[in-house]
Amino acid sequence: MKIQGGGDAANALTCLARLGVKARLISKIADDIHGKTLLEELRADDVDISFLVVSKGGQTPFSYVMVDQSTRTRTCIFTPGFPLMEPADVSSDLKSALKGANLVFFDARNTDTAILFGQEAAKQNIPILLDAERKRPGLDRLLDLSDYVVCSAKFPQVWTEAPSLPSALISMLLILPKLKFAIVPLGEHGSLMRERSSEAESPLVGEEDADSLFHSLKQEIDDSVAIPMCIPSVMCFSS
Secondary structure: OOOOOOOHHHHHHHHHHHOOOOOEOOOEEEOOHHHHHHHHHHHHOOOEOOOOEEEOOOEOOEEEEEEEOOOOEEEEEEEOOEOOOOHHHOHHHHHHHOOOOOOEEEOOOOHHHHHHHHHHHHHOOOOEEEEEOOOOOOHHHHHHHOOEEEEOOOHHHHHHOOOOHHHHHHHHHHHOOOOOEEEEEOHHHOEEEEEOOOOOOOOOOOHHHHHHHHHHHHOOOOOOOOOOOOOOOOOOOOO
C-alpha cells in the first residue's frame, strides 16, 4: 500500500514542476492528515500553493485505488471532501491567481469556481485546457471556454450522441468553435486526436469518412516500433 497525493490537476502540475515549469495549484483542502501530507508533497516538488485554500475542519477529498497487475486495471473508490470550494473562496483574487500564467488547466470539478477562472482567463487570452472525464453540472460552460480538451474514452460519444468516436470528435469541433483540438486516450492503443484545420478550403468530412479514415490510420500502426510515434491523417478537415 502507498499513500500519496493525487488528482488530475495536482498530478499534472507536479509533473510540470519536476520538469522545471512554474506550476500553481488553486484548490481547496482541509487541515486534516491527508491535507497536511498533500501540502508537504507539493512544497517538496516546488508547486506554488499560495492560492490553495485550507479550511479549518472538514475533510480533504481522497480516493482508494486498487490496482490489478494481472489485468492492468484499476478500481477507484472516491470520498469527496468538504467544505467544497466556492466562488467566494477566490473571487477577490482571480487576477492575482492567474498572474503570469501561460496556460490554465481544469479537471472539471468545482465547476462554478472553475467557470469564474475560465472567464477571467479568456479575458486575458490565456489558453484553457480541460480534462473532460464525464458529464458534470456546469461542464458545458467550461467546454465553451476551452481551447483544448482531453476526454475520457467514452465522453465524446456520450456528450455529442454521435454514433462513433471519430465522428464524435468532429461534432465537438463543430459545436465548440473555440476548440483547437480534442484528444482521447485509448490505453495501450495510444490516443486519437482531432485538430481543427487552419485551412478554410479543406473539405468537411462526414461521419462515414471519419470512421474509414480512423480505420486506415490504425492499419499504419507498427507494433515493432518501441518508441512513441505519431500517425497523421493525409486528409484535412475543416469545421
